[in-house]
Amino acid sequence: MEKSMIIVTGATGLLGRRIAESLLMRVPADQVGVSVRDPRKAQDLAERGVRVRQGSFTDPDSLSHAFEGASQVLIVSVDKLGAEAIRQHRAAIDGAVAAGARRILYTSHMGADPTSQFEPCRDHAADEEVLQACGVPFTSLRNGFYAASALRFFGQAAETGQLVLPADGAVSWTAHADLADAAAAILTEEGRFDGPTPPLTAAQAIDFDEIAALAAELTGRTIKRVTVSDEEFRQQMAGHGVPAEQADLMVDIFAASRAGEFATVDPTLAKLIGREPINFDTVLREALSASR
Template sequence: MREQKMIVVTGATGQLGRLVVEGLLAAVPASEVAVVVRSAEKAADLAARGVEVRTADYNRPETLAGVFAAGDRVLLISGSEVGNRIPQHRAVIDAAAAAGAGLLAYTGVLGGDAAGFRLADEHKATEAAILASGLPYVFLRNGWYSENYTAHAADVVERGALVGSSGEGRIASAARQDYADAAVAVLTGDGHEGRVYELSGDVAWSFAEYAAELSAQAGKQVAFHNVSADEHLKALIGAGLPEGFAGILVDVDAGIVRGELAGTSGDLARLIGRPTTPLAASVQAALKA
């Protein structure tokens, strides 16, 4: 059994995981960092830098035996397979509990049990499983990444139109880097056990304001067209999205209308010790890319 207590990041080759690992490597020696990934090949660059790579498949719980050790600080980054995340997350939780992990941090969703959109359901179930496990925990309830929208900024500018059903609802998004920095702060700091952090950007914005920002930076008029939920669903399906996923996105917009993603608790800025990244900066980065 390993004697050295490690910081262990699951899903470390994903977009958020990569940023978290980079932040950890800037804060602690590589010998104190481990990653749990499905493909060791995708983490070969991390191994070359001294990070311990542990392979496991969340869909095969038996492969998780031995990937955690007593005292490890574990970051469970929520999986990307919507609909399959509850058993996957439970497999990680069970393995961490069996090993006697010292802390389990989980990247959930803003609002936790109070969130009314369907995408939150698996996060709620995961938090309940963590509480039932008896593990020392930290809930990092991440709000929306600005990149959820700015990743498509160039396409939106080209079309000159942004379509949604969020009305005048607002979103307190932050850059993915901000959320990664918060996870690093928790994993490398003290006094976070048992805490629930509602993480979001400092300023909430509307889609009309987002369209105006795109217009200003691209030098081309972009309009926000607010449509009904049914029209939004048809538009997304027409754009090639699977009906199930399109329905989830429309349901999120309904949550935005209810104000569920507009909260600005300040937890994120306090954890990272600086203001969160403004939407304008994320737009600028996306358009340059």
């Protein structure tokens, strides 16, 4: 049988690194390769027998070497928006096709839809259309919203006693570690999902009222949830030096969550990883402990 070579892009990032680590618990190191912008940051993976090669979505020529011999390529989506994101992802998809990969996997997002109020979800929908047309079987990982994002919104609320945010809706916040294990499980069971997966989410969806109450319980302090308008929140962020594009994106998360775009809860993630996903209580408790 043809030798398997799984290539993971972005393997020095938060998600890509965890996927590579999870893969190494499942398959021999010589069946894992990583494509990274700076191979020095993946030196420890190279020392464990992983094939480390330089590759960048902004330099399509580099990808032919980075993806050489791939049976599967997992494209970890970039932290860009709009045309730039789609251009980079198209370069990665084209590179995987040219390398002869049997399957392309892509980290998409729950709620990926051309009509989403959240721009990254519109971008992911466009990327899924590119995958659909690329001529190679693909799996699109519809990842739940990263729990780490909720922690960024939580910010200094434990110190100030106020969680000041726009009106929101429930979100099934999901841990990077669980999503990484799910990706590794899908990679090692090639073809388990063809096309988009069901939403890969934690077992519960909660809103910021519940997060404030949970934080109060964990810290023993009073934490009040204060609702402001989208515009007030945008101005508040501008006052803290947040660039306009980033501020708009953050406001859009609240608009999309109010519309219920991130409220879905699905059992697929738990089945893939063979355990209950990490719940938000645990994520918040660890973050609060680390900040003390």
